[in-house]
Amino acid sequence: MTLLPVVARELRVASRRASSYWGRALAALVALSVFAWFFVFENHGSSTRLGQSLFGVTATLAYVFAALAGVLFSADSISREKREGTLGLLFLTDLRGVDVALGKLTASSLAAVYGLLAVVPILGICLLLGGVSGAEYFRVIVVLGSVLLTSLAIGLFASTQAQDSVRAVALAFGLVALWQFGAPITLGLAELMLRGAGDELEPMLGLTPIFAFRNAFDDGYRRHPVRFLGSLAVCALLGPLLAAFASWRLPRIWQIGESNVRRGFGPWLRRLRFPTAESWQRYRSAVLALHPVAWLSGRHWLRRWLVWAWLAGAGVVFVVLGLLSGNHNWWDLPPLMLLSLFLHALLKFWAALEAPRQFFADRRSGALELLLTTPADGLDLVRGNRLALHRQFFWPAIAVATYEVFIALRQVLEHPNEGDNDLFLVFISVRLATLFLDLHAITWLGMWTGLSAQGNRTSVFVVLKVLVLPWAVMFVVVPTVGTLFARHSNSSLNWAMITLLGWLALTVVNNFIWLLPAKRGLRTRFRDVATGQRAVRAKGDEMQAGA
Numbered sequence: 367m368t369l370l371p372v373v374a375r376e377l378r379v380a381s382r383r384a385s386s387y388w389g390r391a392l393a394a395l396v397a398l399s400v401f402a403w404f405f406v407f408e409n410h411g412s413s414t415r416l417g418q419s420l421f422g423v424t425a426t427l428a429y430v431f432a433a434l435a436g437v438l439f440s441a442d443s444i445s446r447e448k449r450e451g452t453l454g455l456l457f458l459t460d461l462r463g464v465d466v467a468l469g470k471l472t473a474s475s476l477a478a479v480y481g482l483l484a485v486v487p488i489l490g491i492c493l494l495l496g497g498v499s500g501a502e503y504f505r506v507i508v509v510l511g512s513v514l515l516t517s518l519a520i521g522l523f524a525s526t527q528a529q530d531s532v533r534a535v536a537l538a539f540g541l542v543a544l545w546q547f548g549a550p551i552t553l554g555l556a557e558l559m560l561r562g563a564g565d566e567l568e569p570m571l572g573l574t575p576i577f578a579f580r581n582a583f584d585d586g587y588r589r590h591p592v593r594f595l596g597s598l599a600v601c602a603l604l605g606p607l608l609a610a611f612a613s614w615r616l617p618r619i620w621q622i623g624e625s626n627v628r629r630g631f632g633p634w635l636r637r638l639r640f641p642t643a644e645s646w647q648r649y650r651s652a653v654l655a656l657h658p659v660a661w662l663s664g665r666h667w668l669r670r671w672l673v674w675a676w677l678a679g680a681g682v683v684f685v686v687l688g689l690l691s692g693n694h695n696w697w698d699l700p701p702l703m704l705l706s707l708f709l710h711a712l713l714k715f716w717a718a719l720e721a722p723r724q725f726f727a728d729r730r731s732g733a734l735e736l737l738l739t740t741p742a743d744g745l746d747l748v749r750g751n752r753l754a755l756h757r758q759f760f761w762p763a764i765a766v767a768t769y770e771v772f773i774a775l776r777q778v779l780e781h782p783n784e785g786d787n788d789l790f791l792v793f794i795s796v797r798l799a800t801l802f803l804d805l806h807a808i809t810w811l812g813m814w815t816g817l818s819a820q821g822n823r824t825s826v827f828v829v830l831k832v833l834v835l836p837w838a839v840m841f842v843v844v845p846t847v848g849t850l851f852a853r854h855s856n857s858s859l860n861w862a863m864i865t866l867l868g869w870l871a872l873t874v875v876n877n878f879i880w881l882l883p884a885k886r887g888l889r890t891r892f893r894d895v896a897t898g899q900r901a902v903r904a905k906g907d908e909m910q911a912g913a
């Protein structure tokens with residue numbers, strides 16, 4: 367008998383996936399790019415200083431990747447089985463919960479583990495450059511590995527609590543954020559409300575892995591060796607506990623009884639929103655009159671209001687923290703812009719989660735083929751899905767844009783004589799333009815990715831192409847152009863203005879690079895892709911060429 371048969375099977379499947387090999391190559395390429403960037407632009411003649419800087423930045427990027435691994439890789443592992451109805455089939459065999467849980471965790475985590483292992487040799491280069499001790503290197507690697515495994519366990523746990531992929535990913539992200547920032551935020555609130563309580567509650571920081579990562583470096587470890595070990599132990603124990611809970615819960619969640627459907631917070635909200643059958647029928651008729659496919663994509667009424675709830679919640683938390691702090695600087699420009707950055711990121715990442723969802727789920731379930739047997743064609747389905755996304759994100763985007771305009775007017779009216787007002791207005795204008803340009807590109811690229819992608823990480827592809835790629839390009843271009851600008855350009859030029867306009871131009875070019883093929887594919891090849899005819903034709907052409 368094979369020990370953990372699902373693990374063995376998933377490892378064999380993962381060994382045949384191209385992403386298992388390309389993912390680690392990409393991770394090593396990113397780490398090497400960071401190394402090259404520092405070597406070119408931060409090389410001040412001291413290898414020790416270069417090694418310390420490179421080690422700190424690369425380790426921080428690896429930490430962010432490890433912390434988000436559960437959201438990116440394991441959050442949809444169990445929920446996908448529940449959506450497809452195959453979870454119950456697994457338990458018709460003699461498999462146990464631990465077999466299925468570890469198998470799914472192995473399958474989803476292999477790419478993440480490979481990616482982190484690819485970065486380890488790059489960190490080892492810093493040992494050769496100097497400025498980094500062997501013990502420091504070892505501690506950082508241990509913390510990164512512990513954070514990665516715990517994050518994957520959090521994603522597995524979130525996947526057992528939800529069936530929809532968006533809900534599973536959102537829950538995993540919320541749990542990871544609570545795990546990372548819950549203790550510091552609690553400590554900050556306690557310090558604001560209970561003056562002088564910070565010293566007594568400071569050991570709470572050991573509950574967050576950020577504390578272990580910060581003190582893994584030599585300077586922090588010398589000050590708090592015991593707290594470092596305690597924080598690392600908490601992080602290392604949390605992962606196995608969550609994995610064990612998921613293993614225990616798995617055999618109990620594949621059967622959903624009628625009593626389970628009618629209970630919970632979601633059904634209570636539905637009864638509150640639609641107290642009578644007539645109110646539900648009025649809502650249904652209004653959306654159906656807009657477009658039948660818009661009803662199919664946006665019939666879950668709560669998704670639309672969740673966006674507003676998060677935006678309003680962020681604003682309320684910001685105001686409450688400002689009032690509790692009693693600090694007049696809280697209402698100055700930097701905190702207001704920090705809230706603006708959060709709102710922009712929230713909208714864009716949420717849109718990237720929602721845009722591929724409907725087409726991806728319908729294609730996997732076969733619903734798209736059924737829809738295409740009706741008088742509706744591909745353009746009708748695209749138009750309906752766009753209307754559903756428009757209803758969900760357009761007015762929240764308008765609200766965020768209004769907040770940006772408020773910040774700009776406040777700055778100009780309170781400081782009319784500052785010389786940087788023109789630059790600030792250009793900055794706000796560029797941010798507003800990129801907000802709507804990115805949302806537009808995310809909508810089209812997300813629909814095309816959900817229709818055509820073979821894997822279940824459609825949202826990851828959209829985020830990487832539309833949101834991450836421009837920042838990566840700017841990371842390389844801005845220092846290069848800045849160095850040339852400082853050496854050879856006329857000092858009368860405004861480098862900040864050029865950077866802002868360059869960022870806008872880069873966003874427009876990048877969005878059009880992905881937007882135009884997505885539009886063309888949705889308009890001309892929708893039926894072939896949705897029914898799988900494209901793959902059949904490609905296989906036929908390959909067989910003909912071989913013959």
